[in-house]
Amino acid sequence: PIDPNFRENRVATTFENLKVWKDKASNLGIYGTGVAVDFDLCVGDGACIDVCPVNVFDWHGSGADRKALPARERDCIYCYGCEAVCPKFAIRVTPL
Numbered sequence: 001p002i003d004p005n006f007r008e009n010r011v012a013t014t015f016e017n018l019k020v021w022k023d024k025a026s027n028l029g030i031y032g033t034g035v036a037v038d039f040d041l042c043v044g045d046g047a048c049i050d051v052c053p054v055n056v057f058d059w060h061g062s063g064a065d066r067k068a069l070p071a072r073e074r075d076c077i078y079c080y081g082c083e084a085v086c087p088k089f090a091i092r093v094t095p096l
């Protein structure tokens with residue numbers, strides 16, 4: 001599962017309007033902060049994209065490598081649906 005303390009344990013870089021939280025062992029990192037998706041765990045099944053009532057996510061990449069990007073994390077209404085449906089527990093939602 002995603003590290004709930006990623007903000008303390010990782011260093012932030014940026015991608016578009018999001019922070020990307022990197023650590024030494026992580027190739028891809030955690031994208032987003034209030035709605036954080038660990039790209040190293042995401043299997044791209046799209047359950048979070050389907051469940052989100054306010055369209056926070058976009059696909060990032062394509063094919064087997066696609067990931068759920070929390071492109072509009074500021075629109076999140078904190079229903080926690082995405083956390084609940086993720087088969088890899090790759091998402092952490094934290095009201096900012």
Ligand code: SF4
Nearest residue numbers: 052076077079080082
């Ligand atoms: Fe969307 Fe709910 Fe997840 Fe927020 S917590 S990103 S509103 S599914």
